[in-house]
Amino acid sequence: MPTSKETDMSTIAFIGLGIMGSPMSVHLARAGHDVVGYNLTPDRYGPLEEAGGRGSGSIAEAVKAADVVAVMVPDSPDVQAVLLGDDGVFANAQPGTLVIDFSSIRPDVTAELAKEAATKGFRLLDAPVSGGEAGAVNAALSIMVGGSADDFAEAQPILEVVGGTVVHVGGNGAGQTVKAANQLIVAANIEALAEAVVFLKAYDVDIDAALTVLGGGLAGSKVLDQKRGNMLEESFAPGFRIDLHHKDMAIVSSAAREAGVVLPLGNLVATLMAAARANGDGGLDHSGLLRGVQRLSGQPTH
Incomplete structure (x- = not known):
């Protein structure tokens, strides 16, 4: 029987290819997903490209055809810029796109972003991770997820590619x-x-x-x-x-x-x-x- 990690392949835009984001994007590409990465500095695309993914020149380019947008950036203002900017996700992705924010940010900011996402026809999960670089490299992260149960169920097969412990902990902001x-x-x-x-x-x-x-x-x-x-x-x-x-x-x-x-x-x-x-x-x-x-x-x- 297929395992929970064997799922229909998605086009995933992965925004932020740092210490954590790079190995996470690599795991998703190796699992068979079509992964399009974006990073502020273009020198981070090598591992993703070697795994079968590709880089893009802008957030807008990365997200325009994505089924899922994954975000892994340092802080609340960075997530706000990625989602709300003119070149950002909400202005350029297709309505209905599922956004999974792996960043660790303020719970109140996440709650406001979730409301903004809903008004624009998007769905947002806050899915911060624990386990550090070793957890990211070994696909053994602990992922605490806030958002609707339906969105969590849709995202779970993707989350299980990068995480060893994946738990839905409540509504938007609960993960943070x-x-x-x-x-x-x-x-x-x-x-x-x-x-x-x-x-x-x-x-x-x-x-x-x-x-x-x-x-x-x-x-x-x-x-x-x-x-x-x-x-x-x-x-x-x-x-x-x-x-x-x-x-x-x-x-x-x-x-x-x-x-x-x-x-x-x-x-x-x-x-x-x-x-x-x-x-x-x-x-x-x-x-x-x-x-x-x-x-x-x-x-x-x-």
């Missing part, structure tokens, strides 16, 4: 709210791991052995599994940049204020993320929070 919670948990875990590493090193413990045994108990986490190498080697090539996690923590803080809830640890981690950025670490992987703990401890950073 769950992603904000995800970023809160991840940031707190990374900071705790960084502090543990600095603590263990102060006692001249075998750090690799210590993290192995910690990973086997209640302290174990995917953060420990995926980020231990970065911290042991003090190598912070970006899988997910501090700049972007700083943006996400601002979303968490703002949404918490609007809901009238208090996030003491979240606010502290947001401050530490901002401090890392202010110290020039914004382009590093978020495991680079280790450098902030080192600085506070009077230790050299590498």
